Amino acid sequence: MNGMKLNLTRSLLCAVLISLSAVALQAVNIWPDKLEPPVSLAEALHLGRTQVASLELDPLYCVNATLLNGEGGNTDMGYWLIGFSTELGNNYSTAVRMDGRVSVQKVKEFNIKLDHPWPETVTPPISVESALSTAVQLLQKQDKKNYYCLNATLVTGSNDVVRDGMWNFVFQTESNDPKLVNIRMNGKTSIKSVERIRRY
Numbered sequence: 001m002n003g004m005k006l007n008l009t010r011s012l013l014c015a016v017l018i019s020l021s022a023v024a025l026q027a028v029n030i031w032p033d034k035l036e037p038p039v040s041l042a043e044a045l046h047l048g049r050t051q052v053a054s055l056e057l058d059p060l061y062c063v064n065a066t067l068l069n070g071e072g073g074n075t076d077m078g079y080w081l082i083g084f085s086t087e088l089g090n091n092y093s094t095a096v097r098m099d100g101r102v103s104v105q106k107v108k109e110f111n112i113k114l115d116h117p118w119p120e121t122v123t124p125p126i127s128v129e130s131a132l133s134t135a136v137q138l139l140q141k142q143d144k145k146n147y148y149c150l151n152a153t154l155v156t157g158s159n160d161v162v163r164d165g166m167w168n169f170v171f172q173t174e175s176n177d178p179k180l181v182n183i184r185m186n187g188k189t190s191i192k193s194v195e196r197i198r199r200y
Helices: 002-016 041-053 128-142
Strands: 060-068 079-086 091-097 102-107 148-155 166-172 179-184 189-193
Touching: 041 060, 041 079, 041 091, 041 102, 041 128, 041 148, 060 128, 128 148, 128 166, 128 179, 128 189
Parallel strands: none
Antiparallel strands: 060 079, 060 148, 079 091, 091 102, 148 166, 166 179, 179 189
């Protein structure tokens, strides 16, 4: 019964969407504070992209990635929920579990509730992988703490995505030192400390 409930919950999350609003996040399990996930965002992106690429010939770009806990707080069943899109308008909701299993579902659209969402069918000039690498390097230069990513979101502040578009990353440490890192498409970067991360 619990297994059936878990499968239903996972299916609903995958079908419903990738970039969850603050309201929606209250209904799911957020990854616990101060606990590094067994599968990093970089690993999850590789696993997810490889799986989606086996189904899709058009080049992919990531829209959003969110780290979620398993049902009942079971971190072993935690997973990365990643959205991939193509310039042809195909969208894939991808769940990469902490045990490395990957499930992919083609969806009509993503319910991205942002003030400035990234325009559909436009590949970002900087990939999530490249932006993530830059963000990690910036944090390592700042101090020697072991940062791990909780969320990545692609946004734009205007119609000029090259000038104003950016990747927003939320990072955490096991000593509870959350950071927000912005990697802009024009090459500018910033790091901001935040008091506490409960939703992202």
